[in-house]
Amino acid sequence: MTPDILAALEQAKRDKRPIVLATRLPSGEQQLLPDPSAPDDLNAAAQRALDRDESGTVKLGDTDWFLHAYNPPLRLIVVGAVHVAQALVPFAVPCGFSVIIVDPRRSFASDERFPGVEISTDWPDEAMDKFAPDSRTAVVTLTHDPKLDDPALDRALHSQAFYIGALGSRRTHAARLGRLRELGHGDDALSRIQGPVGLNIEAVTAPEIALSIMAEIVGVRRNAPLPPKAKL
Amino acid sequence: MNPIDVDDVLATAAAWRAAGEQVAVATVTETWGSSPRPAGSQMAVTKSGRMAGSVSGGCIEGAVADAAMKTIDSGTPQLLDFGVSNERAWEVGLACGGKVKVFVERLS
Numbered sequence: 001m002t003p004d005i006l007a008a009l010e011q012a013k014r015d016k017r018p019i020v021l022a023t024r025l026p027s028g029e030q031q032l033l034p035d036p037s038a039p040d041d042l043n044a045a046a047q048r049a050l051d052r053d054e055s056g057t058v059k060l061g062d063t064d065w066f067l068h069a070y071n072p073p074l075r076l077i078v079v080g081a082v083h084v085a086q087a088l089v090p091f092a093v094p095c096g097f098s099v100i101i102v103d104p105r106r107s108f109a110s111d112e113r114f115p116g117v118e119i120s121t122d123w124p125d126e127a128m129d130k131f132a133p134d135s136r137t138a139v140v141t142l143t144h145d146p147k148l149d150d151p152a153l154d155r156a157l158h159s160q161a162f163y164i165g166a167l168g169s170r171r172t173h174a175a176r177l178g179r180l181r182e183l184g185h186g187d188d189a190l191s192r193i194q195g196p197v198g199l200n201i202e203a204v205t206a207p208e209i210a211l212s213i214m215a216e217i218v219g220v221r222r223n224a225p226l227p228p229k230a231k232l
Numbered sequence: 233m234n235p236i237d238v239d240d241v242l243a244t245a246a247a248w249r250a251a252g253e254q255v256a257v258a259t260v261t262e263t264w265g266s267s268p269r270p271a272g273s274q275m276a277v278t279k280s281g282r283m284a285g286s287v288s289g290g291c292i293e294g295a296v297a298d299a300a301m302k303t304i305d306s307g308t309p310q311l312l313d314f315g316v317s318n319e320r321a322w323e324v325g326l327a328c329g330g331k332v333k334v335f336v337e338r339l340s
Contacts, residue, residue, distance in 0.1 A: 001257065001339050006246055013243075025261065028309035028337050055272030057262045057333070066261040066335060068272050 005030050009070070016072035020046035025057065025064040033067075073098040076217070077131055079124050079152040080142030081108035084167065087210035088140070089117055095214060102127040102152070103143070124148050128155035138163035138217050140197060144172070150179055157189045163220045165197035165213060170230065194220075196229070241285035245276035245339055254279035255339040256300035260287050260332050261311070267330030279304050287334050288314075299336050309337040 005021070009032065012019040020033040022042060031038060033046035042065065045058045049069040057066050074097045078085045081103035092099050102120045103109035109119045120127040124141075128151075133139055139156040140163075141149040149166060156164045157180070166176060173195035180190060198212030199219070219226050242257060249255045260273045268289040275285040275293060277300040287296055292314045299310055312334045 001337055003340065006242075006249075006339065010243070010246060023259075023261075023335060023337075025335060026309065026311035028335070055270070057271070066259070066271075068259065 001030060005032060008032055013070060013072075018050045018072060019070050020049055021068040021070070022046065023066040023068070025066055071136065074221075075100065075131070075133070075137040077102060077128070077133060077137060077139045077152075078142060079103065079127075079140070079148060080144075080167075081105070081110075081113060081119070082142050083206045084142050084209050084213075086113060087206040088213060089114065091210050091214040092217075095218060097138070100127075100131055102131075103148070123151070125151035125155050128152055128159070133159040133161040135160040135162055137161045138165070138221075140165045140167070140213060140217075142167045142197075144168060146176065146179060150176070150183075153180060153193065154183050154185070157185050157192060163194065163217050164192050165194040165216065167197045167209075168195060170196060194229070199226070200230075241274035241276050244284045245274075248276065248278055248282065249339045253282070254304045256303045256336055257339060258287055258296045258300055258312075258334050258336045261335045262333040263330060264332075265330040267332045269332075277301070277304075288332065292332070292334070296334055296336065303336045303338050307338050307340070309335065311335050 009019065009021055021030060022033050023030050034043045041060050045060065046067055049055060049067045050071060053069060053071050055068045057064055076092045076097040077100045078088060079102045081101050085101060089099050100118045100120060101109055101114050102122065102124050104121050104123050106121055109121050122130065133156060139152065139161045141152050143149050144167065153164065153166060166173065168176060177190050194216055198209060199215045201212050203209040203212045216226065245255050245257050256277050258275045260269055260271050263271055269287055273287055275283065275287045275296060277283050277297045279301065283297060286293060296312065299312055303310055314334065315331045
């Protein structure tokens, strides 16, 4: 790999720009994609690798290309700068998530409680509009307060977020679904919300709850066959 | 907070290179069967013997490191094929029954 290619690749990662490193096999000539001067079929294959978030070898004509897909980090938007949120950060970061904490209550959403984490003290619906969850974003609400959780869930349901989870007991969750139904969300939409949030591992402490949430996020992202939630 | 990407072997390799080490990077380019690490998994090796990342569950890293030393010296990339290991202990392969191809290149 040449220094130029390495520098351009590292720059794209810093800019959070999706990029593909194409290597011709076995000779090892390399180029970065997309590139207007590259053949259409190579650019198209690179785009497919990014869309699927999967690197691999493709044969185009007589040439084998290894396409190494580099997507920007996944994102985890956590509404509620509560104790479980503090415990969630150290699980989410090594799993490849860039974490954003949303909570208008400044005493909760402080740098001291979340060192180095991006914090928004906007109202959750405004914060969600600003961060615009996409198909590489997970949203978790943890406040227990409908005034904060509901607007975030409403916005999340209107987005392509791949995971939506809401902390709360079965009874709390049933009441929450009732309120979201009144906002016009149907059963299909509401079934996107994982509630009670997390895999059922009988979690008790904040780190245990955070572990169960993170495990569920990974399971949904990897299409694992997760057990159905207990009936409301 | 930006994720600590434990898979960002290339960043580690680049840092080693910037610090004056001679570095090769090995990348899984294709897998068949139950190989433990997906295509794109990487391992970096320095001439001085530092290693980061992985291309299997530990089965072929030694052989890949040996190949990496050759590529560091020659500058010529290699495409390595690893199949299923059999009973003969001296044969390098994957006990899990998978097969992988690994591309080894020098950071110039």
